[in-house]
Amino acid sequence: KATVSVLNWPRPAHREGLIMAQRNALRQILLNANDMDPRNEAIRSQALAQIQEAEKASAQDYVGSLMTELADESAGAETRQLAGILLKNFMNSRDATTAEEKSARWLAIKTDVRDQIKQMTLQTLQSPEKLARNPAASVAVAIASIELPVEQWLDFVPRLCEAGQNKENQFARESAIKCLGYLCEDCPNHDVLLKYAQQIVTVIVNAMSEEPVNPTVRMEATKALCNSCEFMSDVMEQKGHRDYLMSVIYKCVQIEEEPVADMQTRVYGMQCLVKFVELYYGKLVDYMVALFKVTLYAVQKDDEEVGLQGLEFWATMCETEQYLIDNPKEQEGDMVCKYYVKGATPRLVPVVWECLLKQEEGASFTEYNLCFAAGHLLQSLAATICDDVVEPVMTLVNAHVASPNWREAEAALHAFGSILDGPSPNGPLAPQVQGAVDQLLNIVRTAQRPIVKHTATWCVGRIAKFFDKLVISNFLEPVLNTMVGALQDPNPELGVYACFAIHNVAEGCGRGMNDNEEENALLNYQPSNALSPYFMHLASPLYKVATSTQDNNLRTEAWSALTSCVSASAGDCAQNLILLLQDFLTHLENFNVHAAQAQGEEQLRTVNTMQEMSCALVQTILRKFRFPENRGQVAPHADRIMMCLLAILKNPHSSVETEALMAVGALGEAVQDGFAKYIDAFAEPLMRGLRNQSAVSVCMIALNTFGEILPYIVCPQAPQGMTLIQQVVLALLENLNSRELDNNIKPKIISMFGDIALNIEDKFMPFLEMVLEVVTAATQLVQTEVDKHKQGDEQDKETWMEYQDVLREEVCACYTGVLVGLRSCMKSANDFAKKILQQVLIEVESIAKDRNRIQENLTQVVLELMCDIVDTFGSQTKQMMMQNGEISQMVMLSMRSADSDVVKAAKQFEHC
16 A cells, blocks of 8 residues: 655665655555545545555654655646645644644654755745645745744745745745735734734735736735735824825725726725724724725626625624724724714615615525625614614615516615614604515515515514514514415425514514513413414424425424424413424434435435434423423323434434433423433433533533433432432543543533532532542643733733633532532531632632632622532631631622622622
8 A cells, every 4th residue: 555655855865766656656645635536436535544644654754745746846736736735734723722733743843854844835936836836825824823933934924025025036926925915814823923014014015016017916915915904003003104005905996097906806905995994993084085985886886796895895884883882982092983884874875775786586585795795784784873774775665665676676675674673663763664564464475576575574574573572562463374374385485584584473472572581481481472372373384394395494494483483482382382292203203213224425414404403392392391380291201202312312413412412401301300210221322422522512512411400310219310420420520631622611510510519419428529639620720821821922811811710600610519518518627628618718719819800790609609608617717708808808899899799799798
């Protein structure tokens, strides 16, 4: 079997023949790996396996061999390109942990070997073969992103800047500018580039503005400028430099005078302007007249791709101004809202209207084109200027909604639906909405053009979402009848929008009319609500569509709407829910039989989707029976439900597994002590989920599910429950010590120990010492990381401090569970109890020291823990804590907190 093991470094002459043979073998492997002919799938798979084997066998030989192929001008373009891609992937990963491992692997290669690879990479940047130059640029940047932060390859950026100004070698110049753009975009530590920022920007801007124009160089330079916008703060602070930079970009995007840049350059130029709004809003005041002209001209006159960026410019302007309006404390210096959007709206709306008239009949309503982007911009305008958007838009809507020209009628509907979120519910739009509902329903029923019918249905869904009380009070029956009728339409896209409307109506009914959480059927038991008379009228057709349609989008939306109806249902729908559950279990049992026989990727994908949505619906139905008023009604069907879920959990896809596990948790809540008989059968899939360290969501959901069933496996009916708890505790301790498990799960594991202690009380004693050791180690480790990053990168420091606060909150929850659950054991003044007290007080003091930066919720949690300390160990511990300056200061500050829950917790501690 051929292997990848050749390095093109100087070797004894007698080995040249062997080296050439190995290079030929490598080339053949790359050709095989790049063969996409389905008939040669086995050969391709073998080649990919050989490449993986070579990467594991010797990193140095692997990268050297691939670099040799990439740099070889006699090699074919395809193999050179694949060699470059594999090299880049050897060093790059989007996952932070994997990226660190790959960086360490590269730096472990001998320095002289790395230097030679870097030199060959730079040489390849000059290659006349574009398929070699481009991946070489990616490889060079991948290496630099690893080495620059550790003070290596310090001449890389200066060499790129030099090559970027050398007009004698256009290939090298083009590649150097490409590298500068990639580096600014991809380097994980931007701080290392700051000292080169002026150099980089100068090279890029000069390449954009040179005469005579080299189109390829200008395009690469404009793209690089887009990627380097974050490094231009110094340039943007100086008016002269800023003026010049803006004039260069104008030349790249304008189409009124020759020479006109190519289309891709104009797109990148417009993207630069979009980023300037994001990053330098406060510096744009002198340029807004020109920016208004150039962006609207792009929308009206230029190619669609450029026009899309013109619309994006104004959408980004909306988002920026909306943020400033919503966060007045952020407005300082030149970063003050100038209300450009409000001023531009009267002239912007007619341009947006022109775009709405460019519908592509038959295209998806969500397809990203000028029409869709225009609708998105209208939504942004509405969210930013609120009631001020109503008059200019509704003038056009009212003038054209009844037009015999279908484009005008559909554009009017699209514009109307787009401005529903933003204007005040009782403002100038409200009477327009009330008067439009009957007209919209008539259009849904009678319109001849499918696109008009679809958009009208979408409008109804948007009204149901943002004016839900209006619909529920005045139009509930006609809206639901019309939407159920739309479900029967042979065009599945109409059914998708009908499901969207039903979903929103159901959610509105579930929320109730008074925005009172106690009347919210999504959270609490509700005897009846507005949805009750129509529940089966909706559930039956939705269930039929969900289980019979062949259209994937319609199936998904029907499941979602049905789940929303179930979630919003009130107590008087309980019998209907049971009937629905019985029908559905029959369907699921039959489907599980077919699922076991599924073959091929497409069939398996369909099976996974159906099982995932099925489990979600079962879970939602079961959650409705967690209230004391109707809890017992599920018990007769519990065995069937559990058998279906266990069948799914035998060979699950990860997304199916999470939904099935959540459904089991919901069953536990619904049957409570009746769950005991399922412990033995459920133990294996539960433990498999908890030990699945590679699937973050599965492990987390398994943990949450265990927390839900925990109270019902320590009851007298479940003597085997302690065996499962012991297995879980040991698995969780293993997870905490694992370097493979995602760190975001570990705080939840720690708080779970508190839940376990709270439920099993003194039976937790055998685990207590191990758990406390692990908790102490975790807090110390994270504190070390926080201290290490205090003087480093600001983002890293913030990330670690946020993680520390999350950990602290869960550690406090763990200690609370231990203190309350083992209170009878702790009251005896033994040495072990004193050790626990000391450990808990150290954590309290640590949090108190950071009292000026932590969030209010953490302050509340630690104050509640302090109350539990006093309740467990006596009033003398309160005196001990208040004698600590850090803790007493935290208590005093908490008394004056703006958060009422924190004040309440502080007063509770004061009265302990």
